[in-house]
Amino acid sequence: MRIALDAMGSDAFPAPDVAGAVLAAQEFGDTILLVGDPSKIEPELAKHKTAGLPLQVIPALDIITMHDKPSVVGKAKPNSSMHIGMKLIKDEQADAFVTAGNTGAALSIATLYTLRRISGVKRPALTAILRVGERAVILLDVGANADSKPEWLEQFALMGKIYAKSALGLDDPRVGVLSNGEEEGKGNELVREASALIANLPLRFVGNVEPKDLLSGDADVVVSDGFVGNIMVKSLEATARTVSNLIRQEIMAGTLTKLGGVLAKPAFDRVRKQTDPFEVGGAPLLGVNGVVIIGHGRSNDRAIKNAIGQARKAVSGQVIASIATGLQERVETERR
Amino acid sequence: MRIALDAMGSDAFPAPDVAGAVLAAQEFGDTILLVGDPSKIEPELAKHKTAGLPLQVIPALDIITMHDKPSVVGKAKPNSSMHIGMKLIKDEQADAFVTAGNTGAALSIATLYTLRRISGVKRPALTAILRVGERAVILLDVGANADSKPEWLEQFALMGKIYAKSALGLDDPRVGVLSNGEEEGKGNELVREASALIANLPLRFVGNVEPKDLLSGDADVVVSDGFVGNIMVKSLEATARTVSNLIRQEIMAGTLTKLGGVLAKPAFDRVRKQTDPFEVGGAPLLGVNGVVIIGHGRSNDRAIKNAIGQARKAVSGQVIASIATGLQERVETERR
Numbered sequence: 001m002r003i004a005l006d007a008m009g010s011d012a013f014p015a016p017d018v019a020g021a022v023l024a025a026q027e028f029g030d031t032i033l034l035v036g037d038p039s040k041i042e043p044e045l046a047k048h049k050t051a052g053l054p055l056q057v058i059p060a061l062d063i064i065t066m067h068d069k070p071s072v073v074g075k076a077k078p079n080s081s082m083h084i085g086m087k088l089i090k091d092e093q094a095d096a097f098v099t100a101g102n103t104g105a106a107l108s109i110a111t112l113y114t115l116r117r118i119s120g121v122k123r124p125a126l127t128a129i130l131r132v133g134e135r136a137v138i139l140l141d142v143g144a145n146a147d148s149k150p151e152w153l154e155q156f157a158l159m160g161k162i163y164a165k166s167a168l169g170l171d172d173p174r175v176g177v178l179s180n181g182e183e184e185g186k187g188n189e190l191v192r193e194a195s196a197l198i199a200n201l202p203l204r205f206v207g208n209v210e211p212k213d214l215l216s217g218d219a220d221v222v223v224s225d226g227f228v229g230n231i232m233v234k235s236l237e238a239t240a241r242t243v244s245n246l247i248r249q250e251i252m253a254g255t256l257t258k259l260g261g262v263l264a265k266p267a268f269d270r271v272r273k274q275t276d277p278f279e280v281g282g283a284p285l286l287g288v289n290g291v292v293i294i295g296h297g298r299s300n301d302r303a304i305k306n307a308i309g310q311a312r313k314a315v316s317g318q319v320i321a322s323i324a325t326g327l328q329e330r331v332e333t334e335r336r
Numbered sequence: 337m338r339i340a341l342d343a344m345g346s347d348a349f350p351a352p353d354v355a356g357a358v359l360a361a362q363e364f365g366d367t368i369l370l371v372g373d374p375s376k377i378e379p380e381l382a383k384h385k386t387a388g389l390p391l392q393v394i395p396a397l398d399i400i401t402m403h404d405k406p407s408v409v410g411k412a413k414p415n416s417s418m419h420i421g422m423k424l425i426k427d428e429q430a431d432a433f434v435t436a437g438n439t440g441a442a443l444s445i446a447t448l449y450t451l452r453r454i455s456g457v458k459r460p461a462l463t464a465i466l467r468v469g470e471r472a473v474i475l476l477d478v479g480a481n482a483d484s485k486p487e488w489l490e491q492f493a494l495m496g497k498i499y500a501k502s503a504l505g506l507d508d509p510r511v512g513v514l515s516n517g518e519e520e521g522k523g524n525e526l527v528r529e530a531s532a533l534i535a536n537l538p539l540r541f542v543g544n545v546e547p548k549d550l551l552s553g554d555a556d557v558v559v560s561d562g563f564v565g566n567i568m569v570k571s572l573e574a575t576a577r578t579v580s581n582l583i584r585q586e587i588m589a590g591t592l593t594k595l596g597g598v599l600a601k602p603a604f605d606r607v608r609k610q611t612d613p614f615e616v617g618g619a620p621l622l623g624v625n626g627v628v629i630i631g632h633g634r635s636n637d638r639a640i641k642n643a644i645g646q647a648r649k650a651v652s653g654q655v656i657a658s659i660a661t662g663l664q665e666r667v668e669t670e671r672r
Binding site: 268 | 469479482483514515516523524525527546547548550551561562563564566567568570571572573574575576577578579580582583586587589590592593595596597598599600601602603604606607610611
């Protein structure tokens with residue numbers, strides 16, 4: 001397998017990206033194509049023991065920042081690591097592309113300039129895998145489409161089901177719709193119309209899912225409008241951080257609580273690791289015609305390695321072909 | 337001042353409701369009208385020292401539960417404590433109504449059967465006051481309207497500004513719109529159209545507010561669609577509870593961390609009090625023609641007393657008259 005990695009992706013690029021590539025090459029043995037500015041990548045590579053490891057540098061000289069407008073960057077920076085990395089998939093030089101960079105830019109470059117959509121896909125969805133205790137839940141869309149139609153959510157449900165097989169190893173995941181109440185009939189117009197469509201799909205539909213149900217693992221795949229999904233994920237992360245900070249402040253406010261805090265620190269650290277971010281490093285742009293995994297901007301080397309791991313699973317699980325087939329079957333069922 | 341209280345409101349009614357009324361009568365000296373089933377209220381009152389306190393019982397024999405459908409209950413149970421309590425305002429027998437009961441039922445009974453809307457109000461909004469460190473932020477709508485129009489959000493901004501004066505003591509609050517990114521141009525169609533309208537209002541508009549900005553106190557009033565606001569508030573509460581539970585589990589998993597947990601317990605308890613629920617007990621249905629304060633179903637006696645306190649502030653701050661005037665001025669400005 002050959003996986004292209006955006007070496008200029010993470011907030012602290014290229015150090016975590018390159019270190020993650022080295023870890024992945026060691027652990028998985030796949031070829032990692034490091035895409036970006038060689039004059040930045042090579043000195044970073046020199047810090048690691050890379051002899052014999054399947055690592056290659058692919059030059060790409062335009063750099064996309066978090067401040068670049070997604071709508072502009074596709075045209076303005078045609079030689080970015082994202083363009084070049086995704087073109088590698090298109091040209092069958094790579095099996096997947098992984099980036100911890102600007103999500104909006106990746107979405108725009110994938111759908112408008114390089115890979116484009118899988119045939120039959122109405123809109124691609126940005127996916128997040130959230131930790132829920134010992135399990136995980138796939139939430140989509142978390143930001144690709146701010147205004148969605150019921151038919152798009154219907155496809156998200158189908159794509160989420162298919163992705164749950166490779167990502168979570170679930171053949172028959174429970175699929176729900178994010179809503180403001182569990183009861184049937186709750187939700188806004190979009191949720192109610194999408195639910196009616198999803199109920200007819202060949203999948204285990206569990207109906208409305210509230211935030212608390214999502215966090216207690218009552219569903220494996222939860223679909224939503226990209227605006228609502230984005231606010232939900234951001235609320236989770238902001239709240240987890242706020243609660244952690246409050247606890248730290250309150251513990252530091254007294255001598256005994258401070259001592260208690262020192263003793264309990266390993267427990268806090270484990271919780272922070274689980275909840276900040278809530279997201280498992282790396283989730284795909286589903287619906288794009290190629291495996292594109294987006295990691296968190298704050299990724300460290302291990303998070304980059306995990307994102308590469310997600311890419312491997314999606315490639316070996318044949319997610320793209322399964323989505324194409326799944327949508328095709330759906331169209332044929334409708335014709336009958 | 338006379339404040340009507342739904343004695344059958346909280347999840348554990350009537351004990352916390354009655355105890356809260358006693359606390360409020362002691363502290364504020366206002367007359368509290370306890371509305372509900374006298375055969376349930378009187379034995380509860382007998383448990384407290386009520387001699388000389390301005391407490392009255394007003395009979396209302398229909399009982400609304402959390403399982404009652406809001407759309408049905410208005411007609412089906414015309415003698416509920418909610419109906420009778422709100423009619424007391426209409427008949428000028430009470431200055432405000434406080435309930436910790438079914439929110440949807442309160443909204444439906446207020447708008448369709450008793451108080452109705454303030455003249456000029458397009459839709460009432462359910463409001464939440466969230467704790468943000470030492471400060472508070474008013475979020476609306478958190479559930480009255482699942483599908484909203486830009487003009488409704490525009491009015492929510494104006495009503496939120498007016499309410500911030502009595503609730504938070506702020507003359508010129510910073511008003512923002514809940515969105516999926518801070519940058520201008522982010523948001524869905526509703527957010528962008530509402531922002532354009534709010535920018536023309538006579539208030540301090542701070543634009544888009546993300547969940548993290550809201551939690552760091554970057555705005556005093558944040559408006560949103562009721563569906564999104566509801567999911568945001570529910571996400572905050574579910575996450576705070578999940579993080580607390582995880583910390584408890586991890587602390588209990590080791591001997592040293594367990595000891596640390598015992599020492600640090602006062603700090604945790606303070607944080608839990610601040611974040612579970614995140615909401616300050618009691619926030620109004622804004623836009624309804626009368627002060628109606630909705631408390632949390634899990635309210636204890638102090639939360640009920642605080643909700644009554646919110647009602648007093650809204651009455652003495654003349655929130656209803658101010659909203660009517662504010663909307664009238666707005667209409668006149670538009671005509672010019």
